[in-house]
Amino acid sequence: MDFYNFRLLLLILTAIGCRSGDSLLPPNISGVIGRNVTFPTALPASISGVASLSWTFKSPTQPQPSPVYTRLNDNEKVASGYVGRILCNKTTFALQLGPLTSMDGGTYSLSVITLDMVTLTAETILEVLEAVADVKVIYSPREPVEINSTVVLTCVAQGSSLSYNWMNGSAPVVADGQHVTLNRSQLIISSVFRGDLLGPIYCIAQNKLESARSPVFNLTVSYGPEKVAMTRVPTDEVLKKGSNMTLSCTAQSSPVADLLWLLNGVLLPMKGSTLYLSGLTEEQSGNYTCMAYNNITRRYTVSQVTTVSIIEAISGTNINGPASLLIAGNSTANLTCKALAGKADRVVWFKDGKSLETTPRVILNGDKSTVSILEVQKEDAGKYSCHLINSVNTDIDNYVMVINYGPENVKITGVKQVEVVDTVVMTCLAASVPAPTYVWKFNGTVLDTTTAEYKINKPDYRNSGIYTCEAYNPITGLTNIATHSLLVKGEGELHDQLSDGAIAAIVITVLIILAVIIAFIIHKKRKVTE
Numbered sequence: 332m333d334f335y336n337f338r339l340l341l342l343i344l345t346a347i348g349c350r351s352g353d354s355l356l357p358p359n360i361s362g363v364i365g366r367n368v369t370f371p372t373a374l375p376a377s378i379s380g381v382a383s384l385s386w387t388f389k390s391p392t393q394p395q396p397s398p399v400y401t402r403l404n405d406n407e408k409v410a411s412g413y414v415g416r417i418l419c420n421k422t423t424f425a426l427q428l429g430p431l432t433s434m435d436g437g438t439y440s441l442s443v444i445t446l447d448m449v450t451l452t453a454e455t456i457l458e459v460l461e462a463v464a465d466v467k468v469i470y471s472p473r474e475p476v477e478i479n480s481t482v483v484l485t486c487v488a489q490g491s492s493l494s495y496n497w498m499n500g501s502a503p504v505v506a507d508g509q510h511v512t513l514n515r516s517q518l519i520i521s522s523v524f525r526g527d528l529l530g531p532i533y534c535i536a537q538n539k540l541e542s543a544r545s546p547v548f549n550l551t552v553s554y555g556p557e558k559v560a561m562t563r564v565p566t567d568e569v570l571k572k573g574s575n576m577t578l579s580c581t582a583q584s585s586p587v588a589d590l591l592w593l594l595n596g597v598l599l600p601m602k603g604s605t606l607y608l609s610g611l612t613e614e615q616s617g618n619y620t621c622m623a624y625n626n627i628t629r630r631y632t633v634s635q636v637t638t639v640s641i642i643e644a645i646s647g648t649n650i651n652g653p654a655s656l657l658i659a660g661n662s663t664a665n666l667t668c669k670a671l672a673g674k675a676d677r678v679v680w681f682k683d684g685k686s687l688e689t690t691p692r693v694i695l696n697g698d699k700s701t702v703s704i705l706e707v708q709k710e711d712a713g714k715y716s717c718h719l720i721n722s723v724n725t726d727i728d729n730y731v732m733v734i735n736y737g738p739e740n741v742k743i744t745g746v747k748q749v750e751v752v753d754t755v756v757m758t759c760l761a762a763s764v765p766a767p768t769y770v771w772k773f774n775g776t777v778l779d780t781t782t783a784e785y786k787i788n789k790p791d792y793r794n795s796g797i798y799t800c801e802a803y804n805p806i807t808g809l810t811n812i813a814t815h816s817l818l819v820k821g822e823g824e825l826h827d828q829l830s831d832g833a834i835a836a837i838v839i840t841v842l843i844i845l846a847v848i849i850a851f852i853i854h855k856k857r858k859v860t861e
């Protein structure tokens with residue numbers, strides 16, 4: 332069958348007049364450029380069979396209908412321009428056209444002549460859509476700031492008659508009209524929160540037939556700094572001069588905050604999360620603060636304050652005592668306690684392990700660093716301790732105070748009466764610092780003993796008389812005297828009153844002693860002769 336015959340057939344069909352076959356085709360149909368489209372024909376079951384069938388096409392640019400496909404009995408004719416692009420189902424007569432170009436959009440008419448010569452006609456409009464492609468999300472601003480920024484995400488895609496959907500993770504984005512609004516291709520988030528755009532978020536662009544999704548998208552929303560926290564090691568409020576201190580600071584911030592340090596409100600040159608200070612000096616005392624700065628949000632946030640006092644430890648504590656010797660009742664003693672380094676908050680004095688009691692004679696001066704003892708007494712002698720105390724340590728020095736006094740209470744101990752055979756020992760006792768020198772006198776005549784003890788081995792009657800001990804303290808320059816009378820009696824005279832038994836006991840004792848002495852002497856002599 333040649334083209335002429337088709338023309339003829341068309342004319343005939345037109346001439347016969349048509350029975351409308353509205354249900355034959357859907358009123359409109361969509362296809363995508365590059366893809367195939369099928370015109371679904373729904374021939375009524377009542378028809379006996381198809382004798383001939385033709386498809387024609389017209390469009391605004393081509394208002395005259397032009398043939399596309401004609402079928403007469405089993406012969407088909409594909410118009411030039413459609414060769415290779417058309418496939419007609421032999422049973423359903425559905426027509427597949429493609430790959431589509433944008434020129435294929437327009438009105439397609441179908442005319443069918445059945446075997447019993449009924450003519451059915453129908454029309455459908457083919458809308459050719461551009462394929463959905465290159466879907467992506469663009470956004471502004473580049474560096475959104477939490478709360479401050481309104482972020483606009485725009486879904487951009489190639490294609491025609493597109494609509495857009497947004498997904499957040501696996502769920503669609505829900506617009507609440509306030510925080511999140513959707514407007515055509517835009518997703519608008521007012522007063523954005525840090526977690527809003529972590530997603531993964533993607534947009535889906537679609538037309539009636541197909542859809543495409545963008546690559547996943549996420550966006551960092553800058554926030555902070557907040558929760559700026561500082562820790563200090565060691566935590567003591569007071570630190571020794573020369574010790575070390577470490578301050579650490581953390582902040583929640585995006586991007587990571589710059590961490591700066593302030594001492595008493597003045598910026599320190601050091602930066603970073605750790606401030607290490609070694610060999611601390613008093614000038615480094617004060618209030619430390621960590622300040623976090625986010626250079627995108629341009630916000631500064633400060634930490635809580637930590638206060639540290641750096642104090643020098645007390646060392647070289649020394650008690651300075653009087654240079655000259657102290658004499659009871661005649662000297663004033665000043666003890667002054669001073670440290671070589673460090674400042675004491677408190678001075679505490681002890682004497683012989685007990686806290687020093689002040690009296691009208693024992694006076695602490697204003698800052699308690701000096702003890703003045705007026706008219707020292709012998710009781711003032713002892714060990715004095717000075718404790719210099721501050722918040723970092725206690726330093727101690729001791730001082731032993733010697734009070735020169737006396738001699739006092741000079742007395743002589745010893746028997747008053749002896750027999751000639753006895754040995755006499757007289758002891759001169761005196762309370763004195765330093766120990767006194769002794770001068771012994773008998774009936775006023777100086778003896779040559781200078782010790783505290785005066786001994787007479789074999790007294791005789793001439794030893795009876797008055798003994799004097801003169802105790803002399805060379806420091807105080809004082810002398811005190813004690814006297815003692817001694818009466819020497821003949822052998823046995825002192826023991827008259829004794830019983831015979833007692834005498835016998837004494838005699839035996841004396842004999843034993845004599846025997847021992849004799850034995851001793853003999854032994855000695857032998858030794859000498861040997």
Ligand SMILES: *[C@@H]1O[C@H](CO)[C@@H](O)[C@H](O)[C@H]1NC(C)=O
Nearest residue numbers: 357358359360361362458539
């Ligand atoms: C046909 O057009 C109607 C209204 O114009 C539309 O609602 C429908 O989706 C269209 N159908 C197709 C397959 O394009």
Ligand SMILES: *[C@@H]1O[C@H](CO)[C@@H](O)[C@H](O)[C@H]1NC(C)=O
Nearest residue numbers: 367415416417418427429430
């Ligand atoms: C579209 O139709 C042509 C012939 O008409 C065929 O070769 C091709 O495979 C079809 N494409 C698809 C995707 O069905």
Ligand SMILES: *[C@@H]1O[C@H](CO)[C@@H](O)[C@H](O)[C@H]1NC(C)=O
Nearest residue numbers: 418419420421422423424425
């Ligand atoms: C024609 O359409 C029928 C029903 O839709 C289908 O079963 C058959 O495979 C089609 N034939 C061809 C050649 O496409």
Ligand SMILES: *[C@@H]1O[C@H](CO)[C@@H](O)[C@H](O)[C@H]1NC(C)=O
Nearest residue numbers: 499504505511526527528530
């Ligand atoms: C996306 O989901 C997360 C949690 O699933 C939510 O916090 C966030 O606000 C959501 N973002 C948007 C734009 O809805």
Ligand SMILES: *[C@@H]1O[C@H](CO)[C@@H](O)[C@H](O)[C@H]1NC(C)=O
Nearest residue numbers: 528529530531547548549550
């Ligand atoms: C954001 O996307 C990048 C890649 O585009 C990915 O490496 C990152 O893990 C994502 N972040 C989140 C929080 O999903």
Ligand SMILES: *[C@@H]1O[C@H](CO)[C@@H](O)[C@H](O)[C@H]1NC(C)=O
Nearest residue numbers: 573574575576608609610611
């Ligand atoms: C302080 O740090 C210095 C070094 O920086 C170290 O030599 C010294 O031992 C440290 N002192 C203390 C008390 O830790």
Ligand SMILES: *[C@@H]1O[C@H](CO)[C@@H](O)[C@H](O)[C@H]1NC(C)=O
Nearest residue numbers: 594595596616617618636638
């Ligand atoms: C440290 O802070 C305290 C209390 O905030 C204040 O009384 C003190 O004067 C501050 N010290 C300095 C050295 O600024």
Ligand SMILES: *[C@@H]1O[C@H](CO)[C@@H](O)[C@H](O)[C@H]1NC(C)=O
Nearest residue numbers: 474586587588589625626627
């Ligand atoms: C913010 O600071 C980072 C480093 O901390 C730097 O790389 C970046 O350029 C800074 N941005 C601005 C806007 O100053």
Ligand SMILES: *[C@@H]1O[C@H](CO)[C@@H](O)[C@H](O)[C@H]1NC(C)=O
Nearest residue numbers: 476478479480627628629630
């Ligand atoms: C954010 O908003 C506050 C007031 O709402 C303003 O002071 C601040 O400068 C803003 N920050 C930025 C980075 O625009």
Ligand SMILES: *[C@@H]1O[C@H](CO)[C@@H](O)[C@H](O)[C@H]1NC(C)=O
Nearest residue numbers: 658660661662806807808809
């Ligand atoms: C006390 O001291 C004064 C002067 O220093 C001196 O003249 C006096 O003799 C002293 N008295 C005694 C008991 O040491």
Ligand SMILES: *[C@@H]1O[C@H](CO)[C@@H](O)[C@H](O)[C@H]1NC(C)=O
Nearest residue numbers: 653662663664665696701703
């Ligand atoms: C002791 O100190 C007082 C005042 O602190 C002073 O007047 C006195 O002269 C001092 N005495 C001696 C012996 O240093």
Ligand SMILES: *[C@@H]1O[C@H](CO)[C@@H](O)[C@H](O)[C@H]1NC(C)=O
Nearest residue numbers: 773774792793794795796797
């Ligand atoms: C010493 O004095 C006493 C009495 O004062 C006297 O009895 C005695 O004979 C005197 N002795 C000597 C050796 O002078």
